[in-house]
Amino acid sequence: MQELPKQFEPQLAEERWLKIWEENGCFHAEPNSTKKPYTIVIPPPNVTGALHLGHALNNTLQDAQIRMHRMMGFETLWMPGTDHAGIATQAMVEKRLKEEENLTRHELGREGLVSRIWAWKDSYEKRITTQLKRMGASCDWRRQRFTLDERCAKAVRYTFFTFFQKDLIYRGKKLVNWDTNLQTAVSDDEVFSETVQGHFWYMKYPVVNPKPGEPEYVTVATTRPETMLGDTAVAVHPNPAKIYDALEAQWTKDLAEAPEKEKPEIEAKLADLAKRRVELLPLLTTLAEMAKDGRMVMLPIQNREIPLVADIWAKPELGTGAVKITPAHDPNDYEVGRRCKLPMINILNKDGSLNANAGKYEGQTIYQARENVVAELEQIGVLLKVEDREIELPMSDRSKTPIEPFLSDQWFVRMDQLSQSAMDAVIDGRVKIHPERYAKGYLDWLSEKRDWPIGRQLWWGHQIPIWYCEDCPEEELKAAFAGRTDVIWKHDDANNQWWICVQEGTLDANAVPGHTLVQDQDVLDTWFSSALWPHSTMGWPDATPELAKFYPTDLLITSRDIITLWVARMVLTSLQNCNTVPFHDVFIHPKILDKFGDTMSKSKGNGVDPLDVVDKFGADALRFGMAWLTTENQDVRLPVDFECPYCGARVEQTRENRVRPRVKCPKCKEYFRTQWAKSEEDLALKRGAVISERFEMGRNFSNKLWNACRFVQMNMEGYTPGLVEESSLTLEDRWLLSRLSTVAQEFTQNLLTFKYSDAIRVLYGFAWDEYCSFYVEMVKARLNNPDQRATAQRVLVYALDVITRLLHPIMPYVTEEIWAVLNDCAPVRGIVDQQTPAQFACVAQWPELPKEWQNGEVESQFAVFQDVLRGIREIRSRQNVPPKNTVQFALKCTAELKGLLEPMSAYFASMAGAEMTSCGPDAQFPDLASNYAAADWEVSMDLTGLIDIEAELKKQEKELAKLEGFIKGKQAKLSNEAFVSKAPATVIEKEKQSLQDLIDQKTAVEQSIAKLKK
RNA sequence: GGGCGAUUAGCUCAGUUGGUUAGAGCGCUACCCUUACAAGGUAGAUGUCGCUGGUUCGAGUCCAGUUUCGCCCACCA
DSSP states (O other): OOOOOSSOOHHHHHHHHHHHHHHTTTTOOOTTOOSOEEEEEOOOOBTTSOOOHHHHHHHHHHHHHHHHHHHTTOEEEEEOEEBOOHHHHHHHHHHHHHHHHOOOHHHHOHHHHHHHHHHHHHHHHHHHHHHHHHTTOOOOGGGOEETTSHHHHHHHHHHHHHHHHTTOEEEEEEEEEEETTTTEEEOGGGEEEEEEEEEEEEEEEEBSSOOTTSOSEEEEEESOGGGGGGOOEEEEOSOHHHHHHHHHHHHHHHHHHSOGGGHHHHHHHHHHHHHHHHHHHHHHHHHHHHHHTTOEEEETTTTEEEEEEEOTTOOTTSTTSEEEEOTTSOHHHHHHHHHTTOOOOOOBOTTSBBOGGGGGGTTOBHHHHHHHHHHHHHHTTOEEEEEEEEEEEEEETTTOSBEEEEEEEEEEEOOHHHHHHHHHHHHTTSSEEESTTHHHHHHHHHHTOOOEEOEESOSSSOBOOEEEEESOOHHHHHHHTTTOSSEEEEEETTTTEEEEEESSSOOOTTSSTTSOOEEOOOEEOHHHHHTTHHHHTTTTTSOOHHHHHHOSOSEEEEEGGGIIIIIIHHHHHHHHHHSSOSOSEEEEEOEEEOTTSOBOOGGGTOOOOHHHHHHHHOHHHHHHHHHHHOSSOSEEEOOOEEEOTTTOOEEEOOTTGGGSSEEEOTTTOOEEEOTTOOSHHHHTSOBOEEEOGGGHHHHHHHHHHHHHHHHHHHTOTTOOOOOOOGGGOOHHHHHHHHHHHHHHHHHHHHHHTTOHHHHHHHHHHIIIIIIIIIIIHHHHHHHTOTTTHHHHHHHHHHHHHHHHHHHTTTOHHHHHHHHHHHHHHOSSBOSSSOBOOOSSGGGSOOOOOOGGGOOHHHHHHHHHHHHHHHHHHHHHHHTTOOTTOOEEEEEEEOHHHHHHHGGGHHHHHHHHOEEEEEEETTOOOOSSEEEEEOSSEEEEEEOTTTOOHHHHHHHHHHHHHHHHHHHHHHHHHHHOHHHHHHSOHHHHHHHHHHHHHHHHHHHHHHHHHHHHHO
8 A cells, every 4th residue: 555645745635636626527516406506606806906815714614615515415506706896907907007108098098998907807817716726616617707797797787777767777966076187086985185274264144134133144164165156055053052062061071081181172172162152052043043944145246045954964063153055066065955955056167167157257267266256255245254274185096186076967776675675685584694793784874775876987897878869859769769678768857868778789879860879988886797796697687597596595705894885785686686685694704904903905015815825834724724713703813924935934024024125034134025026126036925824723734634544544454344333332432423423513513604713623623632632542552453453443434534524615625635545445434324435525425423422421431531641641741751661550449430441551551651550449559659639530650769759749739739729719609608599509519519529639639748758 | 973893821812591720723841753643742831801890699701881902884164
């Protein structure tokens, strides 16, 4: 028989099994199968870049479920794919275009840019696929999807068409962040704010027809006076007195609890508030009354009557307590405008100049207009005062110019009914979110029922399938699209045009003779296509076999930051399109942070390429580590460091060095490059991988199992399959099988309930500490005994077989290797039934062990053996007995324990180098001995001539002190009347027993001290 | 500002419905290349369970408040 290498070599195994799995179609899901289906769709990684450790975690967890269910006999589909990630990908490619060719997208043009992005996508999709495959992801690679591929496009078009038809999609106004320089809207995350010195202008708006007791003017303050041209209201708080009360109460409370040094500040705030209250409250109360009466004020310059409105947005503690409202150019005012149903007057053109709504200021820039408006206000005497003030100015990240909130036409999905349907699905349990606490965020977000703006001013994505046709009689549309059910149109009264939507394909510009059709230039929000992912990937809207077999899916595993953006939207589109939830369970896994608590990202330099970990420790080690850290926690820290490519030293990663292009190894003094290397000089250096020592554990575990497998293989000579008679089982056999059955059950249950960490800890502990450290050690003697060898072999190989199958979903490569070895040396295995195992572990049957094997009594008996063994080893260790010396010991114990332990004397010899001289209630202790006492047994080791009396006395006295401490505690507890009368009887009984045990132990220790002193 | 989570050994984390002496891995100490495995073995040291109260016979665990850290969402005329 060929000898196996002493160390497990992950790289070889990975290469081999990737190929074999692929060649044998192990991961292919067959729609025609009669097996029950089990489906997961991958959260499609963005094609913006390569995968990082977060993806490694996410995919490990999915693969574990997929592999387990495959072994459980399900027809299992894991659908892979990637996401086009609109904004992010386009921004990435544009940035590179700028850096490398100094070109903007406008210079390149739409088609040019989009083709560049496709090239980028191809290269990263390839990279991502390679990464996933090497991590062992058992996806059905023949079905790989992309959110912009034809199949997804078809689903997007059908969805848009139906939603448009059902009036779930509409055109509405939305404030966008307008970049007047690039003349495009930018997303919220592309806006940063800058603190600049500005001013705060106070101006008076005359009250229209003031009644007696009413003020003649309302004073408002603003940082942007020119926007007053678009004002459509002035707001005051509906109940100023109440707000003052509430604020005063709040700040008084803050004051009482604040640390000394913060008190003066709060006191000042309170004093100011009191002053304002005296000065402003009567006025504000009057204004609130007036607002409720629908009174008007006169907007200067424009000479337009605008209403006073009562709205919670106006805070009496700031400015004048009254706020001018410009709904078209301020996000808050926009909300007020919506609540109070105010007109929204847009005063800006797309280039940032003022439009006709600005009256005589039309054509001026914002800054010219500001100066001129202020001058006019001053001239007509309504400008009260100007204060200096620091203001936060929103800036475009792209052009570094100020952002203008700009009211524009956008497409929306109407959310009220859709949101409710998605909420209901979670409330009534059709979709279960794990851990449960994440359901709250989902429900809260959906309950706002905010309509979903789906247009993006980008070029990379699904272009909105709407064509505009101006000024065209409906008869002509009817004629042009006669007989077509795939074209619908609606009239846009505001702009006197038609919106034409077509279900598939495109419309020619001259599809309506005599008119020019223009397609909407915007693309759909990325999430619009991602929202369809579970059914679009299966071929919806076509009735494909995949859709019939594998949809709805079973499980979704993702991270918490996209519960709302993605998970919620998948639920509601699925309900709408397919009339069913897209999945039944959602598992939210922790997020990986680095040692500083920062999220991992390329831009911070702490990102880790999973393949670096795979190269160094193996894919199994990576996966083991990921499963180990997956608790219900929301974050988990994973410290990462550089590895010197020259000497292999671990180079601590710091906040400073992780953003440098090169780092010097403190050990070998060589420089290596990081991801930041740009210069040719730096790029010439070897690359230092970023890894974490946290993965050593998994690597060591692989190796441990590999060696257990070697041991089995070396001892299978003469193996014959056969059922095992219960009578031939020894205590350790029955103990092992009891544990094996328990562990298989717990492991399975934990994985099914997403307790990955618990699952792997149970299996790790069992495999290492029980199977390897005890069973394998004990079985050695029996393997040399011809009478016992057959049973020993059968149990030994069977247990490893079960461990291997259980572990396969987490560590697929090493288990396949082991499985192959087992199949070679023990082609038929089993204890209660004989099985010819599957060719590969990945398709082996999931272990289900008889529950009757679980035997508490056997386990506690075995625990006594383990304790005695530990006692003997401890004595040896503290007495420094050389490992090669055999010692003798006596064991004093009950007759019952004698019956148990005497037959195991051979194991004390082989596992602790100790020979049992006597055993039982009358065991004779040597005079000069080292002792170890437990509750119902005591070991005495003869150390004549060897004993270190000092060390022994020291140890025993320490033990005595410890015992006395416990005894005192217990006695106090048991003499506490309250405890004895109130605690349950079982607890008291347990306490009494434990006290008695402690006293017995104490007596034994005292005796051995007395002997030693003699 | 709102919501959520965390705070336990030097580090990273477990700790089920409250119940004997709070665990794991790494790291550390001592002794071992013992015939599956030095990526290993045996033994060992290390904790005021963030803080303050409360409930209870009994609190790492439950309740109230609080420190520090993190995440998500909203927002600053």
